[in-house]
Amino acid sequence: MQSNGENPLKTALNLIRGGKSKKARPILVEFLRGEPNNPQAWFLLSYTLDDPQRKQYALLQALRFDPQFERAQARLQMLRGEAGRPYTGEISAPSVKPPTPAKASGRIRSRPALFTGTKNTAIRTRGLTKFYGSFQALHGVDLDVRRGEIFGFLGPNGAGKTTTIRSLLDLIHRDGGTVEVLGIDPQKDPVAVRRRVGYMPGELHLDNNLTAEGLLRYFNDLRGRAADWSTIRKLAERLDLKLKQPIRNLSHGNKQKVGIVQTLMHHPELILMDEPTQGLDPLIQQEVLHMLKEAQAEGATVFFSSHIISEVEAVANRVGIIRAGRMVEVADPKSLGKRSLHRVHVRFKQAVDSNKLAKLPGVRLLSQNNGTDLFFQIEGEMDGLIKALAAYPVSNFATERPSLEEIFLAYYEGK
Amino acid sequence: MFTVFKHTLSRSRGAILGWGVTLALLGMLFVPFYDSIAVDAEAWEQLMEVYPPEIMAFFGDTSFTTPEGFLSIEYFSYMPLVVGVFAILAGSGMLAADEERGVLDLIAAQPVSRAGLFGGRLFSLLVSLIIIVAMGYGGIIASTTYSVMELDAVQVLVPFASMFALLVFFAGLALLLSMIFPSRQSASMVAGIVLVAGFFINGLSNLNDSLASINRLFPLTYYQSSNWTEGLELGWLLGLLGAALFFMLLALWRFLGRDIRVGGEGGWKLPRLRLRRANHAQ
Numbered sequence: 001m002q003s004n005g006e007n008p009l010k011t012a013l014n015l016i017r018g019g020k021s022k023k024a025r026p027i028l029v030e031f032l033r034g035e036p037n038n039p040q041a042w043f044l045l046s047y048t049l050d051d052p053q054r055k056q057y058a059l060l061q062a063l064r065f066d067p068q069f070e071r072a073q074a075r076l077q078m079l080r081g082e083a084g085r086p087y088t089g090e091i092s093a094p095s096v097k098p099p100t101p102a103k104a105s106g107r108i109r110s111r112p113a114l115f116t117g118t119k120n121t122a123i124r125t126r127g128l129t130k131f132y133g134s135f136q137a138l139h140g141v142d143l144d145v146r147r148g149e150i151f152g153f154l155g156p157n158g159a160g161k162t163t164t165i166r167s168l169l170d171l172i173h174r175d176g177g178t179v180e181v182l183g184i185d186p187q188k189d190p191v192a193v194r195r196r197v198g199y200m201p202g203e204l205h206l207d208n209n210l211t212a213e214g215l216l217r218y219f220n221d222l223r224g225r226a227a228d229w230s231t232i233r234k235l236a237e238r239l240d241l242k243l244k245q246p247i248r249n250l251s252h253g254n255k256q257k258v259g260i261v262q263t264l265m266h267h268p269e270l271i272l273m274d275e276p277t278q279g280l281d282p283l284i285q286q287e288v289l290h291m292l293k294e295a296q297a298e299g300a301t302v303f304f305s306s307h308i309i310s311e312v313e314a315v316a317n318r319v320g321i322i323r324a325g326r327m328v329e330v331a332d333p334k335s336l337g338k339r340s341l342h343r344v345h346v347r348f349k350q351a352v353d354s355n356k357l358a359k360l361p362g363v364r365l366l367s368q369n370n371g372t373d374l375f376f377q378i379e380g381e382m383d384g385l386i387k388a389l390a391a392y393p394v395s396n397f398a399t400e401r402p403s404l405e406e407i408f409l410a411y412y413e414g415k
Numbered sequence: 416m417f418t419v420f421k422h423t424l425s426r427s428r429g430a431i432l433g434w435g436v437t438l439a440l441l442g443m444l445f446v447p448f449y450d451s452i453a454v455d456a457e458a459w460e461q462l463m464e465v466y467p468p469e470i471m472a473f474f475g476d477t478s479f480t481t482p483e484g485f486l487s488i489e490y491f492s493y494m495p496l497v498v499g500v501f502a503i504l505a506g507s508g509m510l511a512a513d514e515e516r517g518v519l520d521l522i523a524a525q526p527v528s529r530a531g532l533f534g535g536r537l538f539s540l541l542v543s544l545i546i547i548v549a550m551g552y553g554g555i556i557a558s559t560t561y562s563v564m565e566l567d568a569v570q571v572l573v574p575f576a577s578m579f580a581l582l583v584f585f586a587g588l589a590l591l592l593s594m595i596f597p598s599r600q601s602a603s604m605v606a607g608i609v610l611v612a613g614f615f616i617n618g619l620s621n622l623n624d625s626l627a628s629i630n631r632l633f634p635l636t637y638y639q640s641s642n643w644t645e646g647l648e649l650g651w652l653l654g655l656l657g658a659a660l661f662f663m664l665l666a667l668w669r670f671l672g673r674d675i676r677v678g679g680e681g682g683w684k685l686p687r688l689r690l691r692r693a694n695h696a697q
Contacts, residue, residue: 166520166675169524171520171523171524171674171675172674172675173672173673173674190528190529191526191527191528192526194524194525194526194527195526197524199521199524201520201521201524201677203517203520203677204517204521205516205517205518205520205521205677206518206521207426207513207518209426218418218422219525221418221422222418222419222522222525222526222527223525223526224526259521262521
């Protein structure tokens with residue numbers, strides 16, 4: 001959003017100096033989408049933000065790309081003195097690429113964390129990078145999950161959700177960046193991390209040679225019998241799971257239940273779940289979400305990935321969106337749902353020229369049927385379309401709520 | 416690690432019983448045949464002289480009519496081919512089988528170190544091999560109670576100890592290959608080729624001296640199937656076990672450094688041949 005072809009940073013600076021810092025913010029955000037490594041842009045952005053935490057984050061980003069940036073250092077010190085506590089991690093700006101992407105070599109090149117202090121943080125990643133051969137799956141993912149929150153992790157297929165989750169447990173070795181789970185680097189002490197974490201993989205495969213009970217006993221033994229059998233039985237009962245059944249005879253949904261029981265049975269501090277409710281009937285889905293809320297009430301942190309907007313809205317305190325290996329946004333799930341993206345079905349009493357309507361700002365014609373049944377996707381305000389429709393004989397008008405996946409695919413497509 | 420060992424051994428009890436009982440029964444079935452040979456040893460010796468040398472080469476320089484020679488030819492000579500299959504499958508599948516089924520992911524997410532997981536399963540594999548070989552030994556010794564064959568129970572331990580070392584070698588080799596190759600199947604195949612090729616080269620080298628130098632590269636050369644009455648070749652035994660240990664340590668190193676796959680993902684991509692078409696010249 002350059003103004004009159006000027007350097008956007010200069011434009012933003014002038015706005016800030018003129019007391020119009022709010023107007024400078026979208027200019028800087030747009031600029032940072034294209035040049036996320038620019039320390040000056042981050043520095044200026046800190047002047048446009050109200051929340052002290054976000055200000056500190058922006059300054060830390062500036063220092064990340066220019067550690068000698070004295071004005072940023074000074075401003076950060078001043079802010080920390082005012083705030084009384086360091087930044088604990090909320091992102092509202094685009095994620096930043098690491099300055100030198102690391103090629104996979106089997107060796108870790110970790111960057112030092114810019115700040116420490118993870119008492120309030122369950123998961124912290126900075127510049128998390130992962131290559132599969134020559135394909136870069138994660139491009140410097142920055143993630144902060146606070147203790148005691150339920151964090152939804154969303155992204156289209158192949159975005160890097162599973163790679164991120166598995167990196168947190170060192171099931172796959174990261175190629176760059178830092179990771180802290182409950183204050184521990186999982187690469188340095190994976191057993192300590194796993195002892196305190198309950199994990200449910202997205203692709204759940206169980207040993208078919210065991211019964212559900214046999215498998216849970218094995219896992220409980222590996223956990224030093226941390227789980228109480230009465231808890232296991234209660235969880236199984238709530239999920240309507242028969243423990244004596246051989247796993248080979250269980251349906252996909254019932255295997256999923258075994259996965260959920262083994263995740264929660266030892267009351268972990270951190271619960272990592274990759275698509276926890278897939279394959280479950282709606283009643284059991286609700287029960288699982290209820291269990292997650294109960295776990296949160298007991299002080300656990302929940303980090304789960306999902307495609308289901310209702311699930312995320314129902315339980316998540318915050319939602320992080322990842323796309324093509326980059327963190328795109330972290331936001332309140334309710335605000336995502338309300339984002340201006342609508343699907344509209346309009347039925348006309350007679351055939352109309354759809355091209356006129358499709359040319360309206362923010363309107364995209366998805367499909368039509370004989371010129372009378374038109375499906376639109378609208379980004380932004382619906383007012384323009386509604387006013388245009390007033391000129392036509394409309395027999396029916398229905399709107400549809402988009403899924404979160406559709407929201408972020410449409411929102412971030414091509415950006 | 417002990418939990419992993421206990422669980423893996425329990426899971427393997429079917430295979431252990433199956434192979435161990437088979438080995439024991441084979442011995443118990445073959446040993447009584449010696450009774451008919453012992454009755455007319457001279458005739459059997461004459462018969463063996465008529466046998467083509469190409470076949471006799473695989474049995475080594477031993478007499479069919481002595482208890483030791485009979486066992487060497489009828490039992491110990493081909494046992495590695497039989498039990499070697501188990502060793503190779505067990506070694507290659509120790510981790511790769513669960514990894515390819517997607518099961519290893521969740522196990523590795525439990526609070527057990529990779530080294531502990533590796534060690535527990537490896538220890539279980541070694542104990543399995545010990546039990547199987549011990550059952551084979553037990554079958555041979557038990558069969559002498561109803562046969563005229565007289566054996567020194569201590570002396571007959573030698574070929575079994577040598578067999579065990581050979582099996583551990585192949586298990587270790589298959590394990591290492593499973594950590595290198597993209598699939599358990601390819602690892603088993605290569606280890607199997609080494610086993611079978613070694614068997615044939617070992618036999619044929621008795622006919623063709625030019626194969627002697629190649630034969631030294633194959634582990635079956637150091638397996639005491641036929642000269643065990645002369646005592647244990649400790650160097651051979653330790654060599655096989657040492658090589659196995661080397662393979663296992665390398666396999667551990669690989670396992671510690673690799674990503675745990677989910678299912679059959681990953682693999683080697685062979686380069687595609689690109690043929691230029693004549694009409695795409697320039």
